[in-house]
Amino acid sequence: SQIKEVEFVKSSAKARDCPKDDRPEIAILGRSNVGKSSLINCLVRKKEVALTSKKPGKTQLINHFLVNKSWYIVDLPGYGFAKASDAAKTDWSAFTKGYFLNRDTLVCVLLLIDASVPPQKIDLDCANWLGRNNVPMTFVFTKCDKMKAAKGKRPDENIKAFQQIIRENFKVHPPWILTSSVSGLGRDELLLHMSQLRNY
Ligand code: GTP
Ligand code: MG
Numbered sequence: 541s542q543i544k545e546v547e548f549v550k551s552s553a554k555a556r557d558c559p560k561d562d563r564p565e566i567a568i569l570g571r572s573n574v575g576k577s578s579l580i581n582c583l584v585r586k587k588e589v590a591l592t593s594k595k596p597g598k599t600q601l602i603n604h605f606l607v608n609k610s611w612y613i614v615d616l617p618g619y620g621f622a623k624a625s626d627a628a629k630t631d632w633s634a635f636t637k638g639y640f641l642n643r644d645t646l647v648c649v650l651l652l653i654d655a656s657v658p659p660q661k662i663d664l665d666c667a668n669w670l671g672r673n674n675v676p677m678t679f680v681f682t683k684c685d686k687m688k689a690a691k692g693k694r695p696d697e698n699i700k701a702f703q704q705i706i707r708e709n710f711k712v713h714p715p716w717i718l719t720s721s722v723s724g725l726g727r728d729e730l731l732l733h734m735s736q737l738r739n740y
Contacts, residue, residue, distance in 0.1 A: 541728075541735035544608050546584050551601035555638040559604050564738045565612035565645050569636075570652030571662060572618030575682035578721040579652065580605070580615055583731060602639060611738050612645075620662040640675050648676045648737045650730075655695035655718070656686040659702040664709070671710055678715045678733065679706075685720035 552558045568576045584605075603615040616636060640646065649670060653663055670677050679702075684695045692698075699718070706713055717733060719726035 541731040543584050543731070546613070547606045547609075549604040549606050549612070551603050553601055554635055555602070555642055558602060558639070558643065559612075561612075562645055563606075563611050564647045565604070565614050565643070566647060566734055566737060567614040567616055567639075567649045568652065569616045569649050569666070570618060570682070571620045571654065571660065574618065574652045574654045575721055576615060576618065576652055579680070579682060579719065580613060582719075582721040582724065582727060583613070602635075614646075619666065620660075637669075640670070641673060646675070647740065648678060648734075650680045651677045652680050652682050653699075653702060654683055655681040655699050656683040656692070658693060658698050659705055663702075664705060667706065667714075668709060671714075676714075676737075678717065678737075680726075680730065681716065681718045683720060683722075684718045684725055685722045 549559055550557075568580060570576050584607075600617050602617075605613045605615070607613055616639070619636070640649070651663070651667060651670065654660075667677065667679075681695070681699050681702075684699075686695060693701075695718075699716075703713070703716070715733070717726050717730050719730060
């Protein structure tokens with residue numbers, strides 16, 4: 541399940557511009573700044589494959605990375621970027637939703653959830669939208685290495701609270717994995733999970 545080779549293929553501004561290909565793909569989605577690009581870099585063990593930045597809203601396109609010449613990791617624009625213009629926000633939902641609903645080769649969405657903050661409404665809305673539209677998802681909790689914030693709760697408490705809400709909203713709780721791009725926690729588990737997803 542290891543990643544030996546990764547090749548950037550293209551950035552697409554629209555769902556219909558994505559590579560025409562029948563190889564399976566796994567998309568990475570989450571709030572702006574949740575750690576999507578860092579997680580991809582951690583999985584790949586290369587810095588700067590997906591551009592990371594402290595400035596939220598850096599990834600604005602659908603980015604396809606071909607892994608081991610056999611499947612794609614797709615880095616999607618973050619949602620909930622407060623400073624994005626209204627036009628940019630509308631754009632996000634239109635084209636990202638189009639991608640989820642029309643991409644036949646999409647096997648699963650990894651929905652990244654920041655474990656260093658309490659459950660966020662926008663993440664729950666996103667999970668509910670994916671669930672309603674029958675898009676398979678796995679929750680990937682990020683930043684599990686973070687000790688509690690100034691007056692916040694610990695990652696394990698935030699995760700528990702999030703899962704409790706999911707249990708109330710879903711008939712079947714999607715799978716979840718705890719990760720940290722800093723310590724490498726969950727890296728092997730996530731790679732194994734992704735290889736299982738592709739082989740269904
Ligand atoms: P956008 O592309 O803007 O949507 O952001 P993103 O989700 O790709 O986030 P990115 O990977 O750029 O990380 C955002 C910030 O969080 C950076 O400052 C990272 O260093 C930090 N970060 C990401 N993952 C972790 C983690 O596992 N632990 C800690 N402590 N910090 C992290
Ligand atoms: Mg990014």
